[in-house]
Every structure is written in C-alpha cells, then in structure tokens.
Amino acid sequence: MHRFKISELGNHVFWLKGPEREHLVRVLRLAVGDRIIGFDNTGAEYKAVVNKIEEQSVTCGILEQDYPEVEAVTRIYLAAGLSKGEKMEWVIQKGTELGMAGLIPLRTKRAVMKLEGSKAADRVERWQKISGEAAKQSHRVREPQIFSVTDWQGLKALLPPTTQWLIPYENEKTRTLSSVLKDFSSQEPIALIIGPEGGFEEGEVLWAQEHLNAQSISLGPRILRAETAALAALTLVLGHYGDLG
Amino acid sequence: MHRFKISELGNHVFWLKGPEREHLVRVLRLAVGDRIIGFDNTGAEYKAVVNKIEEQSVTCGILEQDYPEVEAVTRIYLAAGLSKGEKMEWVIQKGTELGMAGLIPLRTKRAVMKLEGSKAADRVERWQKISGEAAKQSHRVREPQIFSVTDWQGLKALLPPTTQWLIPYENEKTRTLSSVLKDFSSQEPIALIIGPEGGFEEGEVLWAQEHLNAQSISLGPRILRAETAALAALTLVLGHYGDLG
Numbered sequence: 001m002h003r004f005k006i007s008e009l010g011n012h013v014f015w016l017k018g019p020e021r022e023h024l025v026r027v028l029r030l031a032v033g034d035r036i037i038g039f040d041n042t043g044a045e046y047k048a049v050v051n052k053i054e055e056q057s058v059t060c061g062i063l064e065q066d067y068p069e070v071e072a073v074t075r076i077y078l079a080a081g082l083s084k085g086e087k088m089e090w091v092i093q094k095g096t097e098l099g100m101a102g103l104i105p106l107r108t109k110r111a112v113m114k115l116e117g118s119k120a121a122d123r124v125e126r127w128q129k130i131s132g133e134a135a136k137q138s139h140r141v142r143e144p145q146i147f148s149v150t151d152w153q154g155l156k157a158l159l160p161p162t163t164q165w166l167i168p169y170e171n172e173k174t175r176t177l178s179s180v181l182k183d184f185s186s187q188e189p190i191a192l193i194i195g196p197e198g199g200f201e202e203g204e205v206l207w208a209q210e211h212l213n214a215q216s217i218s219l220g221p222r223i224l225r226a227e228t229a230a231l232a233a234l235t236l237v238l239g240h241y242g243d244l245g
Numbered sequence: 246m247h248r249f250k251i252s253e254l255g256n257h258v259f260w261l262k263g264p265e266r267e268h269l270v271r272v273l274r275l276a277v278g279d280r281i282i283g284f285d286n287t288g289a290e291y292k293a294v295v296n297k298i299e300e301q302s303v304t305c306g307i308l309e310q311d312y313p314e315v316e317a318v319t320r321i322y323l324a325a326g327l328s329k330g331e332k333m334e335w336v337i338q339k340g341t342e343l344g345m346a347g348l349i350p351l352r353t354k355r356a357v358m359k360l361e362g363s364k365a366a367d368r369v370e371r372w373q374k375i376s377g378e379a380a381k382q383s384h385r386v387r388e389p390q391i392f393s394v395t396d397w398q399g400l401k402a403l404l405p406p407t408t409q410w411l412i413p414y415e416n417e418k419t420r421t422l423s424s425v426l427k428d429f430s431s432q433e434p435i436a437l438i439i440g441p442e443g444g445f446e447e448g449e450v451l452w453a454q455e456h457l458n459a460q461s462i463s464l465g466p467r468i469l470r471a472e473t474a475a476l477a478a479l480t481l482v483l484g485h486y487g488d489l490g
Contacts, residue, residue, distance in 0.1 A: 068466070069466060070466045070467055072465075094470070094472075094473045097467060097468070097469050097470060097473050098467070098469070098473065098477060099465070099467055137468065137470075138467040138468045138469065139466075139467060139468050140467060168490075176487075176490050177484075177489075177490055178484075178487075217490060218490035219489055219490045220317075220344070220483075220488060220489040220490040221313070221314060221315045221384075222315055222342060222343070222344055222383040222384060222385060223342070223382065223383045223384050224342050224343070224383065225339070225342060225382075227339075228339045228342050228343065228476075231339075231473075231476060231477075231480070232343060232476075232480045232489060235476070235477045235480040235481060235484075236480060236481070236484045236489060238465075239422075239423075239480075239481045239484060242421075242423075243465060244422075244464055244465040244477060244481060245413075245421050245422055245462060245463035245464045245465040
C-alpha cells in the first residue's frame with residue numbers, strides 16, 4: 001500500500017495537501033475508496049481509506065492506528081562533509097533506509113563542493129525530499145531531518161548537549177568503534193562526523209575532540225570512500241545496538 | 246603512491262604488462278625512477294622503482310617487500326542476485342573497499358536483468374576491472390574474485406564445502422545475524438546471498454536452506470534496497486569479526 005506523510009491530522013481523519021496530494025491524485029491516480037497508509041513523524045501509522053478528493057486536499061478516513069516497531073531505538077545522526085555529485089543523495093537515501101535520525105550537511109576545509117545562501121537552502125530542500133521518499137519506501141514512520149548546511153562552529157547547537165560524538169579518522173589506528181560504544185549510552189543521541197572526499201585536516205579533528213568531546217575511531221585498515229565510510233559507520237553503530245536485526 | 250597489480254614476479258624485480266603497463270605509461274605518465282607499489286594477490290606488497298619502460302612491459306626494481314595487515318581475516322563472499330543498472334557496480338566497488346573476498350553474480354527468479362553468453366562474460370570482465378580499481382584505491386593487496394554468472398544449482402560448486410551460507414530474507418522476522426554468527430567459524434568462508442530488487446521467491450530461500458544449509462536472517466524491520474542490504478550485511482559480518490576496526 002502507498003504511504004503518505006500526513007499534512008494535517010484530525011479526529012478519525014487526516015488530510016493530504018501540497019506535494020502529497022499531487023502525488024496521490026496525479027501520479028498514483030488513486031481514487032475514493034482506495035486504501036493508503038499515512039504517517040506523521042510521531043511514530044504512529046494510520047491505515048486509511050480515501051474519502052474525498054478536492055482541489056487542495058485529499059481527506060482520508062482512519063481505519064486503524066498502529067505504532068509499528070520500525071524505527072531504530074538509538075537516535076543516530078550523520079554530520080557529513082559536503083561531497084560532490086550524487087554522493088550526498090546516496091548517503092541520505094541509504095542512511096534513511098538503514099535508520100538514521102537525521103543528517104547535518106557540514107562545511108569542511110577540504111570539501112570541494114561549496115554551498116551557500118539560497119543554493120544551499122534549495123539543496124537541503126531537495127535532500128529532504130529524497131529522505132522523505134526513502135523513508136516511505138523503507139516503511140519508516142519518521143522522516144529523518146535534513147538540517148541546514150552548517151560549519152563546525154554551528155554543529156554543537158544543532159543537537160542536544162548530551163549527544164555523543166564519533167569521528168572516524170584514517171589517522172586513528174587503534175581506537176575501535178566497539179570499544180567506544182561500550183561506554184556510550186543508547187539513550188542519548190549519537191552523532192557520526194564523516195569527512196568529504198579528501199577527509200579532514202588534523203585541526204578539524206582536534207577541534208571536534210576539544211569542543212564536542214568527539215572520539216576518533218578507526219574503521220579498519222582499508223581506505224573507504226566518504227560515502228562508504230558514512231554508511232559503514234552508521235551500519236556498525238545501528239548493528240551494535242540491535243537496530244539492524 | 247600509485248598501486249599496480251603485478252603481471253609477473255621475478256627475483257628483486259617485477260613486470261607490469263597489458264592494461265597495467267598502459268595505465269602507468271599513458272595515463273599516469275610515470276617515468277624511470279618513479280616509485281610505485283605492486284601487489285600480486287598473495288598478500289604481499291612491494292615498494293618498487295620504475296627501472297625500464299618498454300613496448301610491452303615495464304620493469305620495476307623491488308626495494309621492499311611487506312605483508313601489510315590490510316585484508317579482512319574473515320573470507321566473506323557476496324552471492325548477489327542480478328540487479329539493474331549501476332547497482333551491481335556499486336556493490337562491487339564498495340564491497341571491495343569494505344573487504345569482501347569475492348562476488349558471485351546470481352541468476353534469480355525475480356531478477357529483471359538477464360545476462361547470458363558473451364554478454365555475461367563481458368559484464369563479468371568489466372566488474373572484475375571495477376573490483377581491481379577499488380582494491381587499489383582502498384590499498385588492498387588482494388583483488389576480490391568476480392565469478393562467472395551462475396544460477397542456484399551452480400552456487401554450491403563455486404565455494405569450498407565448508408562455506409557457511411547466510412540469506413537475509415524479509416520474511417525472516419526473528420533470527421538475528423549476531424545469533425547465527427555466534428555459531429559460525431571465522432576460519433571458514435562465509436557467503437551472503439542477497440536478492441535482486443523484488444527479493445527472493447520463497448522456493449528459492451527453501452532451496453538455499455536445504456541444499457546450502459543457508460541460515461535465513463533478519464536485517465531489521467526497515468525495508469532495504471538490494472544494494473543497501475548487500476553492503477549492510479557485509480558490513481555487519483565484517484564488523485562482528487573485528488575486520489572493520
């Protein structure tokens with residue numbers, strides 16, 4: 001059954017507006033009487049039936065409300081150095097499938113891609129759409145948040161102060177992910193800072209260690225591309241807490 | 246330093262021929278005196294200097310021989326249902342970076358992509374090149390083997406009889422990867438059978454369970470795309486045995 005993000009929730013009904021309405025009416029061409037599933041980022045899932053299709057909205061009658069255990073219990077964020085081309089989109093798509101809570105696009109020294117002003121805002125909007133699509137396809141009930149593009153100084157303010165920061169770093173030869181996770185709490189958010197192509201300058205890692213208390217960790221002896229490192233680190237942390245089966 | 250797959254190993258020297266010679270001479274335009282690194286799929290790595298450039302080969306003098314601990318200790322294979330477009334290349338590239346030992350392209354019932362005869366052979370050759378490039382970029386000393394395209398019946402013969410088979414399956418709700426890995430041996434090969442888009446038919450999973458003693462496992466409650474499942478499963482198994490830091 002097709003899944004939609006609810007625009008407005010009522011009593012025994014919800015409404016789909018804007019792009020969700022368009023998708024239902026014009027793309028999928030659903031009709032009154034068709035069954036759909038709605039979710040509203042609170043963890044709830046609603047089995048519903050299309051009741052009324054109007055110019056600006058679609059009214060759906062709620063048949064059943066569930067709280068499916070589909071979301072990861074651990075809240076894991078990716079702070080991803082801006083990468084070129086499709087890599088950010090891949091990471092956002094697959095990070096959403098895997099179960100991340102959100103992604104912060106991060107300006108770093110060696111990032112080749114520069115994003116400023118309205119261009120940055122447009123790109124974030126597009127990335128949010130990609131995340132939304134991936135959330136639907138993976139049957140999630142929470143769409144990960146794609147934050148505004150930020151720099152190192154802005155990072156700290158975006159997540160709760162109890163956030164536990166990790167920074168996979170190729171110059172870290174000894175500290176393993178599992179040894180660090182032993183001392184982390186699964187009740188507090190975990191944030192993974194991943195470099196762009198070209199990685200981090202040492203000063204950036206030092207800054208993260210000092211200001212975010214970030215633990216640098218090794219992802220093993222093989223060199224990983226930026227997008228591979230992002231997904232591998234995310235997978236390993238989710239797996240550690242039993243969030244991937 | 247640039248890395249090359251050795252064509253022929255001698256005493257204190259090795260030769261690069263064919264595509265490796267071409268890459269060194271025409272693409273990278275290296276010259277006599279330049280330093281390179283050679284590897285020969287035995288686990289050895291050779292720091293060398295370009296001694297002589299000829300029509301058919303480049304002679305390199307070996308300065309140092311190492312056995313870097315860069316390969317995964319566990320031998321993990323992916324048997325991947327044929328997926329469309331770039332997905333196979335993506336899995337091969339990133340599977341190589343992560344550390345897989347090889348990949349078997351598998352014909353399955355629901356695979357949309359069909360590969361037969363010379364078209365299959367050409368595609369395997371191309372995939373082998375992709376794997377080789379990824380091995381170099383990740384500083385591996387062993388290039389994963391890309392097997393010929395096979396069907397279910399052919400699978401068993403391609404890997405040692407002691408191979409331990411795993412099949413992530415969306416209808417498997419309870420058996421977790423970690424519970425199965427507890428009973429696996431890290432000394433014997435492990436093979437992950439991943440479906441194409443559309444997944445497996447139940448009969449295929451039953452066949453794998455019966456003929457390969459494959460353990461079906463869950464990768465969690467979220468639906469993963471074929472390529473995401475492949476890399477997530479590979480990452481989790483490598484991580485379990487300490488092969489990713």
